Amino acid sequence: MVNWFGSLIEGAPWMFPDLLSLPLLGQVSEAEVEPLVLTSVLLSLIVVYLAAKVGSEICIRINLPPVLGELIGGLVVGVSVLHLIVLAETGDSPESALIKLVGWVAGLEGEALQQVSQAESRVISVLAELGVIILLFEIGLESNLKELIRVGPQAAIVAVVGVAVPFTVGTTGLITLFGLGTIPAIFAGAALTATSIGITAKVLADLKKLSSTEGQIIIGAAVLDDVLGIIVLAVVASLAKTGEVQIAHVIYLMVGAVTFLVGSIFIGRILNPYFVALVDRLQTRGQILITALIFAFLLAYLAAAIQLETILGAFAAGLILAETSKHQELQEKVSPIADMLAPIFFIAVGARTDVSVLNPFNPDNRPGLIIASFLVVVAIVGKLLSGFVVFGQPGINRLAVGIGMIPRGEVGLVFAGVGATSGILSESLDAAIIVMVIFTTFLAPPLLRLVFGNTEDAQGLTTAEIKATAPGEQQ
């Protein structure tokens, strides 16, 4: 039974692929595929994280938001350039360069390797979806219902105008000027609505303008915009699934979205003390995190079950738990998980985008590029207008408020991702939206620095900032 010398010739078994691939002759066995799915997922995650870190670190050094770097990193490792991360959308499973490496090391090919490729692609897709769910849960946790109510009417009007103008002009323009179908036009219009609270808040913090009146209005409006954008996305994505614009369905979904959000927050606030009491009584590891994840995943599932999007449920769960006394502790626990999973989402969005459709030397691409320029103009002008409707604040820098609303960031990419996954957006329209997101996210930080720099002479520092600055450091 003991073979003392049998393996001497296979000291390096990966050198003899045919010795190991014998089981291929029969049915592909699960025991053969399963470990390779794991190792290919591990390799994919290494590639994802390297791309995310290299991209974001380069971007932050040239004063661009890190999320942009992750997207571009995804472009590089995805179908556009390196073909390392290839996420199947169409049902066929293209073998990425990475899967070929895994197959070569293990001596596996053919049907079994195709199964590995498909499974790996599905696992990475689900991890990416979990990433955006955790990200929206975290955004919810960082939001503050009371803060939203306090910044009140100013922020609300900026948010509403900043959603309504780009959406209406964008959708109408795409239908009338470009002859697009209603569904893709509405979807692309909806992608114009969101403001990235993460990017905006980061830019304002870097400029030390978070506590200025303009900063307060921008943050308040961005938070509201996030909520509006999520509702718009849920409505539009659900809409797109049925294939037609059915007004009764829109109303059903809007009522559903509002009822779900308001209802879950209402019930959530009632249940919040019980959440805290329950977590306090639990004695095992991860008591607050696991309890919160159960809640977030449950709301995400319920949102999906009533035809909304999972991310709406996750955001509502975050908003509810932000009201508890445990929100600080919970945020600390969720943050590393978002660090781990969110980059997978942004890389996946980039990896799915085929930028070759934007090559201007190919005549087929020109319509897409014209759409992209149209979207960029609408995206910028629509948000700039929103700054000019602020009332009752005579000395305010309206231009700064408008520019602060420009970056689309994560939420814009969520639209692009959902649109690409669901097959609603054509490749060129999807790429055009990503170009719009890249442009707006790109432009806002230097523009914001420019307009705030100009007002510094006119208005000077705020009282709080003067107090905070030591005399010796003041110029």
Add this chain to the structure above:
Amino acid sequence: MVNWFGSLIEGAPWMFPDLLSLPLLGQVSEAEVEPLVLTSVLLSLIVVYLAAKVGSEICIRINLPPVLGELIGGLVVGVSVLHLIVLAETGDSPESALIKLVGWVAGLEGEALQQVSQAESRVISVLAELGVIILLFEIGLESNLKELIRVGPQAAIVAVVGVAVPFTVGTTGLITLFGLGTIPAIFAGAALTATSIGITAKVLADLKKLSSTEGQIIIGAAVLDDVLGIIVLAVVASLAKTGEVQIAHVIYLMVGAVTFLVGSIFIGRILNPYFVALVDRLQTRGQILITALIFAFLLAYLAAAIQLETILGAFAAGLILAETSKHQELQEKVSPIADMLAPIFFIAVGARTDVSVLNPFNPDNRPGLIIASFLVVVAIVGKLLSGFVVFGQPGINRLAVGIGMIPRGEVGLVFAGVGATSGILSESLDAAIIVMVIFTTFLAPPLLRLVFGNTEDAQGLTTAEIKATAPGEQQ
């Protein structure tokens, strides 16, 4: 193009499954399967977390280790009882009750639902594997090479005897007394070797015996045991893959395991300052976590590529990074991720176990039960012996040291999980190992309390403990 009333009759679309399942007539589309994979994964995670929390919270209240509760929770939701989490191993995809619910809500059945079921099962399996990888990475981070060297020869001899005796007696007994094949016998013997550092440390901390001489030796030996157990698992699991015991291969693997572990730690220690310098230069979110994960996943992949186990690589990565000045910060970031992913592994192990083979009223099961009793006896006696080989410590409570080594905990379950996944262990042998893990993990805490209670009269409290206890509180 706008249909104003079309959706009035489908206000509750899930009530009309045939309206939504029309695409089933043709090829099953990816766009139809993909969102359901996500929602079924979300539901599965909710079930996993509920089972893990209910199980561990009950266990901690009756003075048993929480991990035992997660295992039993897995038994309840798995193939043994509720059939909610059914992880396919054999290639066919059984539909769990949970998948049936997802299908019913979405109005999906047949081939498409089977695809959803298979994909969900694969995603949960990979998440479970990532869970055990992160767990071993965390155990590595919590270990301390210098500490291991300091407790020195005492701990080493306890560890070696505690591995060698149960392994030799167990494997020989299973082959000679029960006529088992060499591979399963070695695998089951190997499962007898590990000591759970987590459970042992927790029990000692609860008894305030961590700083006693016995406590120091137990912890040191348990850490070494963990490393030995991981090498044994890597060797045995790799062995099992080739189908025979090939001594040259064993040597190749042992040399490989030692070279890999020693080499990666050696090179790792050289690279450690660069890791710290790199992390310090990174400016974007998750700089330390993502850098560490890239390193851990890379070593895990390399270990798998040279036919060792992924967990060995993850453990080595943890051990290496434990030496850096950033290990505290890193541990805080990894901890919530382990909280999130590790329970999936334990629940999956429990869910895969069919305890019906342990029903004594079924005559077919009796051999399995006899094996289980044999394993339990060897597991306990083998570790008790290890306590009696401690030299140069005349006043020591040797019984306490031996009992402290008894709980098998996580590492024993890792063996059971790997054995079940790879198909090496028969159902009854796998269940017998789990019974052995449950018994040893169960027995150790009350036994340890008993023997340490007895020595308190003979030896009294240690000086450190007397100093730490205020006079008023002393009995």
